Amino acid sequence: MSFLEVKDLNISYPTRKETIVASKNVEFSLERGEILGIVGESGSGKSTIANAIINLIDPPGEITDGSIKIDNIELRSNEEIIQNIRGKKIGFVFQDPQTSLNPLFKIKDQLIETIQAHLNLSYQDSLTKSIQLLKEVGIENAEKRIEDYPHQFSGGMRQRVVIALAISCEPDLIIADEPTTALDVSIQYQILELLKDLTKKRNLGVIIITHDMGVIAETTDKVIVMRYGHIVEQGETKELLTNPKSTEAKSLVISVPPTNKKIDRFKLISPDGKEITSNSTNLTKNIIKTWGVRENKNQKLLELKDVTKIFDDQSLGSIFPFSSRNKIDDQIVRAVDNVSFDLIEGETLGLVGESGSGKSTIAKIITGLVNPNNGYIKYNNESLYNSNNKYQIHKSRGQIQMIFQDPYSSLNPRFKVRDIISEPIKFFQKNINNNELSENIHDLIDIVGMTRQSLDRYPHEFSGGQRQRISIARALATRPRLLICDEPTSALDVSIQAQILNLLKDIQDELHLTMLFISHDLPVIRQMCNRIVVLKNGLVCESNETESLFNTPQHDYTKQLINLMPKIESLI
Amino acid sequence: MLLKTYNKIYDTDIGYSFFNSKLAVISSTIFFVILFCSVFAGIVAPYNPFDPASVSLMDAFTPPVWSEGGSFSFILGTDQQGRDMFSTMIYGSRISLIVGFASIIFAMILGVFLGITSGYIGGRYEIIVMRLTDVQLTIPSILMALLVDGIARAIISQSMHDEMAIYVLIFAIGISEWPQFARVSRASTLVEKNKEYVSASRIIGLSNILIMFKHILPNILRPILVIATIGLALAIITESTLSFLGVGVPPTTPSLGTLIRFGNNFLFSGEWWITFFPAIFLIVLALSINLLGDWMRDALNPKLKKR
Numbered sequence: 001m002s003f004l005e006v007k008d009l010n011i012s013y014p015t016r017k018e019t020i021v022a023s024k025n026v027e028f029s030l031e032r033g034e035i036l037g038i039v040g041e042s043g044s045g046k047s048t049i050a051n052a053i054i055n056l057i058d059p060p061g062e063i064t065d066g067s068i069k070i071d072n073i074e075l076r077s078n079e080e081i082i083q084n085i086r087g088k089k090i091g092f093v094f095q096d097p098q099t100s101l102n103p104l105f106k107i108k109d110q111l112i113e114t115i116q117a118h119l120n121l122s123y124q125d126s127l128t129k130s131i132q133l134l135k136e137v138g139i140e141n142a143e144k145r146i147e148d149y150p151h152q153f154s155g156g157m158r159q160r161v162v163i164a165l166a167i168s169c170e171p172d173l174i175i176a177d178e179p180t181t182a183l184d185v186s187i188q189y190q191i192l193e194l195l196k197d198l199t200k201k202r203n204l205g206v207i208i209i210t211h212d213m214g215v216i217a218e219t220t221d222k223v224i225v226m227r228y229g230h231i232v233e234q235g236e237t238k239e240l241l242t243n244p245k246s247t248e249a250k251s252l253v254i255s256v257p258p259t260n261k262k263i264d265r266f267k268l269i270s271p272d273g274k275e276i277t278s279n280s281t282n283l284t285k286n287i288i289k290t291w292g293v294r295e296n297k298n299q300k301l302l303e304l305k306d307v308t309k310i311f312d313d314q315s316l317g318s319i320f321p322f323s324s325r326n327k328i329d330d331q332i333v334r335a336v337d338n339v340s341f342d343l344i345e346g347e348t349l350g351l352v353g354e355s356g357s358g359k360s361t362i363a364k365i366i367t368g369l370v371n372p373n374n375g376y377i378k379y380n381n382e383s384l385y386n387s388n389n390k391y392q393i394h395k396s397r398g399q400i401q402m403i404f405q406d407p408y409s410s411l412n413p414r415f416k417v418r419d420i421i422s423e424p425i426k427f428f429q430k431n432i433n434n435n436e437l438s439e440n441i442h443d444l445i446d447i448v449g450m451t452r453q454s455l456d457r458y459p460h461e462f463s464g465g466q467r468q469r470i471s472i473a474r475a476l477a478t479r480p481r482l483l484i485c486d487e488p489t490s491a492l493d494v495s496i497q498a499q500i501l502n503l504l505k506d507i508q509d510e511l512h513l514t515m516l517f518i519s520h521d522l523p524v525i526r527q528m529c530n531r532i533v534v535l536k537n538g539l540v541c542e543s544n545e546t547e548s549l550f551n552t553p554q555h556d557y558t559k560q561l562i563n564l565m566p567k568i569e570s571l572i
Numbered sequence: 573m574l575l576k577t578y579n580k581i582y583d584t585d586i587g588y589s590f591f592n593s594k595l596a597v598i599s600s601t602i603f604f605v606i607l608f609c610s611v612f613a614g615i616v617a618p619y620n621p622f623d624p625a626s627v628s629l630m631d632a633f634t635p636p637v638w639s640e641g642g643s644f645s646f647i648l649g650t651d652q653q654g655r656d657m658f659s660t661m662i663y664g665s666r667i668s669l670i671v672g673f674a675s676i677i678f679a680m681i682l683g684v685f686l687g688i689t690s691g692y693i694g695g696r697y698e699i700i701v702m703r704l705t706d707v708q709l710t711i712p713s714i715l716m717a718l719l720v721d722g723i724a725r726a727i728i729s730q731s732m733h734d735e736m737a738i739y740v741l742i743f744a745i746g747i748s749e750w751p752q753f754a755r756v757s758r759a760s761t762l763v764e765k766n767k768e769y770v771s772a773s774r775i776i777g778l779s780n781i782l783i784m785f786k787h788i789l790p791n792i793l794r795p796i797l798v799i800a801t802i803g804l805a806l807a808i809i810t811e812s813t814l815s816f817l818g819v820g821v822p823p824t825t826p827s828l829g830t831l832i833r834f835g836n837n838f839l840f841s842g843e844w845w846i847t848f849f850p851a852i853f854l855i856v857l858a859l860s861i862n863l864l865g866d867w868m869r870d871a872l873n874p875k876l877k878k879r
Contacts, residue, residue: 016588367775393777402775410768414790424776471772478776 002029003205004053004173009066011048011057011229022048022061023229030222032172035199035206037216037237039252040226041493042464046209048229050175053207054090055082070173088118091166095178097158101150107134107161108146111168118169133164137194155355156187160194167198173205174198180215184354184520189564192219211493213256214523214566217241225249241568255498257523259567262547265505266498266527286443287511291479294512296346300381301482301514302366303343307375309336309361309538335361336372337538343482348508348515350529350546352522352561358538359518363484366516367402379482398428398478405487407467411459417470418455421445424477444473448503465496472503476511483508484516489524501528522565526550534558589871596871599863606857610666617659618645622825629654633838636845649845651834657845660831661853667827668857671741672808678746679807680800683753688784688792690754691761702758705751713748713810720744721819734822741820745807752799760792794872801865805858812854828854 009026012019023045030036038046051057053068055075068075070089075082086092094100102110111130115121121129127146134142137160150158159179166174176195180188196219199206208220216223216237223241224234225248233246244250251269311333336358343349351359364370366377368384368391377384379396386392404410411420421441426432432440442452448469459467468488475483485504489497501524508515517528525532526546533543534555542555553559581587590596609616619626631654635642642649648657686705690698708716724740725733733740764770765788773783808828814820815829816836823830828850835847 364771367771369771369774397777400775402772404768404772406768410772412769412773412787412791415787423773423778427776427778474772 003032003071004030005067005069006049006053007067007069009049009052009068010064011045011052011061012064013061015060021229023052026066026229026231028224028231028234030173030205030207032203032205033199034222035196035208035220037220037223038207038209038226039211039213039216039223040248041211041495043228044226045229046226047177049226050092050177050207050209053173053175054086054092055079084118088169089172091169091171091174093159093162093166093174093176093179096182097155097162098182100162101158101165103150106147106149107153111146111165114165115168130164130168133168134161136167136198137161137164138190139164156183156190159183159187159191163191163194163198167202167204170202171204173207175207175209177209178211179208181210181212185522185561186354186564188215188566192566195219212566213241213252213494213568214259217568218566225252251495253568255495256568257498257501257521257527258569259523259526259565260569262526266502268495268498268502286439287447287476290440290443291511294481296512296514299345300342301345301379302516303378304362304366305340305376305378307336307339307362307365307372307377308334309358309365309370310373311335334538336365338375339535339538339540340375341533341540341543343514343516345481345514346512347530348517348528350525350532351516351518351535352520352525352532353535354520356537357535359535360486361538362535363402363486363516363518366484367400396481398424399481400484401475401478401480401482402484402486403468403471403475403488406491407464407471408491410471411467411474413459416456416458417445420459420470421455421473421477424474428478440477444476447476447507448473463496464492465500468492468500469503472500472507476507480513482514482516484518486518487520490519490521497524504528522561534561586871590867593867593871595863596867599860599867602856602860603864606665606860607669609662610669613659613662613666617656617662619656619659621655621660621663627654633843635843648849649843651831651846652838652843657849660826661828661850664826664828664831664850665853665857667738667821667825668808668811668829668854671738671745671811671821671827672804675742675745675807675811676749676800676804678742679749679803680753680796682746683750684757684789684796686750687754687757688761688788691758692765692780692784692788698758701754705754708748708751711748713745713806714813716748717741717744717810717814718817718819720747721814734824737821741811741814744814745810748810749803749807752803753796756795756799757792760795761788764788764791798865798869798872801868802862805861805865808854808861809858828857 006026006028009023010021011023012021014020026045026049028036038049040046048057048061052063053075057063063076066076070085073081073085075085101107108127108130111133112123112126115126115129116123119126131142131146134146139145139157139160145153150161153161163179174195179195180191183191192215195206195208198204208215210216220237222235223237225232225240225246227248232248233240233244240249241253244253247269254267254269257266339358339362341349351362353359361370365372366384371389371391372385373389379400382396384392415423418441421444422437425437425440441455445452445455450466450469450473454462454466454470459470462470488504489500492500504515505528507513515528517525519525519528529546531543532546532549534541534549534557536557541557542549542553544554549558550562553562582591590600614620621627631646631650632652634646634650634654636649636657637644637647639649646656646658648661650656651660686701690701721740721744724736724744728736728740761784770783770787773787778787811820811827812829812832815827816833818833820829821827823834826834831850832847832854835843835845835850838844838846
């Protein structure tokens, strides 16, 4: 008899027009001391299963069939039992540590409340226990910090508190729904180590839901691959990763960017299970005809020198808007601190760093969305900012374009795709006639691999990957030379990520674009970039050719980043 | 054909929500019947109360048809000048609605313009505009309207004033309603301007005017539409209040508020219908608009959306 047993679980969400099956005949089991990973693309029903176990399915969704047993106790639709078991036997770690703690209560109160609700302990005992728990999850100075509010902790620390909360009532099962997605690499490593450690020490069953194959490879014993609510494959992690049988599992494994070598193009799996190495097409021919052939001359296209950006707390400075403010050094954040680098025509430069390292701010400064406080930026030997650090309208305007992180907010929801793409074309070619315009639009939509029918639809009708393609088409509409990609694939699933990255590589090769690629994902950076700049707290730590940086990192921080990134190869 | 369009509308989320809300269907039916009547007052109303030839003092104070002494030619009775109450109310509601719509559109244009620009541009301009709305909100709208009317009377001569009365009224109500629009559109603009599609437009190089009114405006229309609907009811009530106080439209072209004021004089001498029917009419009109606004607020709010 296994510890947790899920049998024939069916969950459906009836809506007005159709019934969405979120999980169909799902069956798996879990032993104590084991970590089970559930992977799948977004919308595959991973989280639904976790929610079903603790009976937190939002109406109108319902479990239509099946059974969930813990230690042979049936949990399904028995509100009284589940009340006792949720929190006591099952602990839950949510994705976002920013929102899963109540910001109005001290950590102390939240821990004690949970402990007293389930264990029969006095206030003093609960307090001692809480402090112990915080120490166990690695929070230093726990006696003092327990008096703090959630906002006084950093993201990683907060996730530790959430884990402390989850194990506070000595549960037997912990469900972690994307526990490290919102965290930086080094903190992700610590949290995963903590979970592994607790699993062994306390003999817990753990379910980790994630879309990151690296996390799966490094932490789990068993893994389930899901698609459209079905389990397509399950087995020992090592076995499944080295020798996937189903098409879905294959495509998940194969599209993970390798961390130990550079490959030219990502391999993709076609629906019938065959490998495709490249989806490069010759559709760029028309574009090249209108753009004219470009040559890359191996010269500096972009030059940043001593660029500094300071954010100060202006809005909170004074109640009276016109009074002069005394700037206190504490309130000043140096988001970008004396950053200098060059970008050679035709290359891809990677900017790597954790959140808050200033990489997005640099992109905003180059595109003129944020003015720097100091330093200069030259594009094609022409300064982008005047002496007052105001963005100038320069003659190469439109040659710098950007692709954004969030495909859901980067397209105006009220515009049709045709209007989204045509706007920049019309802006730069005021007297373009309608025939040329629609020809231009068709070329662009072809090049990003979308159908022409999609031109007459609105952005919300497309998936994240398709939206990112539209975003690329819009960026190409102004005939850019420099393309800035700000985490273009961090919101996408692995296999979609591989497609988009391939597309970017193809476009770059054929249209001779220069790229600035910003990401926190080292494996992706390794695949995309020729040179890499590593940033930390707004400062440049190290910059080098990609391969030498990965093989012989110089700076301690770079070494740490490279060591800690989850590696799928650790098993293969 | 009609059925086809019905099915098409029913298929959309908003249409589904509409047809499944009894309140929305009933209140919108009432509102559109009133709107129809007042737009086509010349056809719907049995008399033209503004035409002196059709009014006879002999018919004054005729009670409604079901009371003693009532007549079928005047279903809801007549007022002190012998005007048919039913016709007067329809013509009166026309003026009420014109003032209501016009003033709310005026307030909307002013408020939304100031709101979007202050939200988008920020800085001192934003601070000045928002403090202005704060000041405006401390003055009760009736007081503001009375103030505007008083100033208008001082500037414009009496004979001109009767002609200008309706414009003064529209301006007065509009000027007291705009802060709502400014606040809501500023708040929505602050959310929208940080979205990446706005950054993308800025990188392309589009002008601020284009970004504000072509890109941001369509995305913040929903909350504006909701407060416009609720504001419409408020504007109609404000108009009636002003007319009741005697500073609204002149008695020769009575609005609902003017009718209530006339009737008020006869309330205790037994001619209750002169004030009662316009008052009920006003309540029904304002209530139907308010309920429609309530439904709209729920239906357009993605957070309250039912699956």
